[in-house]
């Protein structure tokens with residue numbers, strides 16, 4: 001039986017794999033003063049995610065399994081991936097020399113990346129990987145002072161390295177070429193996809209991971225495109241549909257120098273993860289057991305902090321899609337503070353009117369020109 005627990009921006013299903021993740025508490029987020037000795041428990045994320053046995057033994061949970069578990073479907077061929085998922089896999093996407101030099105500089109950079117922290121049931125948990133956030137040099141300066149990530153204002157944002165800019169241009173042109181044969185929804189970006197930021201992750205060994213989640217829409221807007229570049233050792237990228245009883249998990253190995261394009265509505269209707277493994281299957285000649293992931297994303301002009309409502313906690317809200325019921329296809333804003341405010345959040349709720357947002361932006365600024 002799957003046990004679903006709300007985890008701020010990540011909706012986590014506690015499955016067998018997740019019980020292996022180790023969570024460390026190594027720093028308190030700025031602005032929060034808590035006595036670590038007395039108030040914060042050092043927790044394993046998976047202990048934090050377990051339901052109390054009094055609940056799991058109750059007949060209520062036994063009677064209504066949420067999901068029919070089926071064996072994992074492993075996909076290797078790009079054609080199978082395109083048929084079974086809203087993704088496209090492009091092996092050997094960058095020239096070999098560029099992929100290797102990008103991997104080398106990102107391995108060096110990753111020594112300074114950090115572990116995200118968030119509040120879960122009044123306990124502080126730490127991500128089992130290191131991450132960072134980069135802005136392209138070709139972007140308007142508003143993003144410098146206006147970026148909130150995981151509910152906190154991003155300080156000292158990093159700029160793309162030359163190798164990242166080169167990769168960005170290649171990936172951008174491949175995605176836009178492929179996009180020409182796709183039907184474009186009215187809520188998607190109009191014109192070319194122009195990735196202006198990147199979230200980076202380093203998985204140091206087989207135990208490092210990212211749990212089930214969809215990528216946050218707050219600055220990307222509805223129906224985003226995400227270009228996910230893998231470098232270093234191969235790891236399994238897993239996907240499953242949200243809200244389907246027979247949601248079979250699909251597993252895709254992502255080798256060095258491969259691009260996985262997540263097309264809309266991947267973030268609205270699917271969740272993804274990189275789960276921990278017992279061992280690494282192949283040590284990469286440059287990276288050994290390490291995997292670097294760079295997700296190229298486009299922050300949209302009309303979804304910056306200026307346009308994001310603030311709740312009574314004073315923090316820009318998080319934008320969420322409705323995933324079930326009669327309002328499916330709509331988007332709403334809710335309080336994000338639980339991620340940063342010792343697990344406390346307010347009741348703020350506001351529908352997003354996508355068309356009105358576009359009209360309002362054009363009225364104020366004339367056109368879209370984030371890059």
Ligand SMILES: O=C(O)CCC(=O)C(=O)O
Pocket residue numbers: 199201210215228237272273274293295
């Ligand atoms: O490492 C990956 O392939 C996925 C990373 C991811 O899902 C994310 O950064 O949101």
Ligand SMILES: [Fe+2]
Pocket residue numbers: 213214215272
């Ligand atoms: Fe993601």
